[in-house]
Amino acid sequence: MHVKNILSAKGSNVVSIEPTATLETAVRTLTENKIGALLVLGPDRRVIGILSERDIVRVLAQHGASVLAQPLSQVMTRKVVTCSPSETIGVIMERMTAGKFRHVPVIEQDQIVGIVSIGDVVKYRLQEMEHESAALRDYIQTA
Numbered sequence: 001m002h003v004k005n006i007l008s009a010k011g012s013n014v015v016s017i018e019p020t021a022t023l024e025t026a027v028r029t030l031t032e033n034k035i036g037a038l039l040v041l042g043p044d045r046r047v048i049g050i051l052s053e054r055d056i057v058r059v060l061a062q063h064g065a066s067v068l069a070q071p072l073s074q075v076m077t078r079k080v081v082t083c084s085p086s087e088t089i090g091v092i093m094e095r096m097t098a099g100k101f102r103h104v105p106v107i108e109q110d111q112i113v114g115i116v117s118i119g120d121v122v123k124y125r126l127q128e129m130e131h132e133s134a135a136l137r138d139y140i141q142t143a
């Protein structure tokens, strides 16, 4: 199974933010959209970073609440690990585990076409396991 299967179910909507926005704006955007990470896009809509709730918690612990007025570009992760729609979900799970992150943007021809979170992967794997066990039950009953 592939990343495109997840995207066809959840859609390609990605909540993004500009690097000049403040951390306070980022916190509000995360909360309003009930998500855990924001893609940071440059003027050409290319991915230049990712900002997760973990990044915000870390700088709050280090610098206190005054950091919320700072531009998020100072806090975001710049080296973003991405995937393509044709990669398998197993490979994405390995990438998330090895990198210790829970969000992977999906890129096709240099453009962002979606984002896959650990929640999407778990939901997909659960559905897959339910189908597998239903198929096994059918097989046992008809064998």
Ligand code: AMP
Binding pocket: 036, 037, 050, 051, 052, 053, 054, 055, 076, 077, 079, 080, 081, 082, 099, 100, 101, 102, 103, 104, 105
């Ligand atoms: P997360 O577990 O996704 O909330 O993120 C944990 C840390 O990894 C934070 O510092 C994020 O900025 C960073 N991060 C999240 N997703 C990615 C990604 N796809 N590539 C690189 N770093 C990431």
